[in-house]
Amino acid sequence: MTLRTPSPGSTPPASDDGNPKACTGRPVQLIDMVFPGDANHHGTLFGGVALAHMDKVAFLAASRHGRAPFVTASCEKIDFAAPAREGDMVEVTGRVVRVGSSSLDVEVELVAEGPVTGERNVCTRGRFAMVARKGPDTRLPLPPIAPDESAGEAAWGGALRLAEMVFPGQTNHYGTLYGGDALRMMGKAAFIAATRHVRRVLVMASSDRIDFVAPIGEGDMVELVAQVKMTGRSSIRVAVELWSEALLTGERRHAATALFTLVSVDPEGHPLPLNSPSA
Known part of the structure; x- marks a missing residue:
């Protein structure tokens, strides 16, 4: 199963005057x-975990914009x-809102969402100041912000897109993602993706063959693109x-593809038709 592929990202080219071209503020x-391991004794998301999510997104947004080694300088x-309660989904979105010569600001919003109800509540917002470390891999000044371009987003056909980061604890002895x-x-x-599509209690039923076609190195950004392909009587x-995606160069590689089947279930774990009233 193959989704349409966008053109690989790259370091923003310089304009005719030698300055870097503007980058879109795509979040x-x-x-x-x-x-449960992310919750405190009240059964809600631990504040430290929420801040870690927000800082990670700020770092990824900054790195994707400036293609430089960034560090967090401060946050408001x-x-x-x-x-956000146990069982909720937390959606963390970061967008570059200010760019200087060697620093930029990323505005981050964290929203809690009930998987079945779809109810959404803004939990918090923050603004993170990120600074590019000077070195051979750093091109300054940083590129300015350009208006959003919807063409790149449309190429994915409305699929769900999630970002992650590969840290040392997630790699094998070859230094690639386990x-x-x-x-x-x-x-x-x-x-x-399935839960948002049908708003039911779902469990994983199976996965088709999964092919790993390229390794993902430590420090790379991982982007997952998920799209509903078929809805059956009780399955999806x-x-x-x-x-x-290499954060310094923008080089993108397709690393793996999979097809998953999830099934709607009632409180006893039996298959529940998707067109029946929720239990």
């Missing part, structure tokens, strides 16, 4: 589930207006593609 989005006061972590990411993307099939 970076991470969606995760609130599992962050107020938690609403909780296959088990890749499968976990792809399964989560399939679950989120979701195709997931996994892409790697």
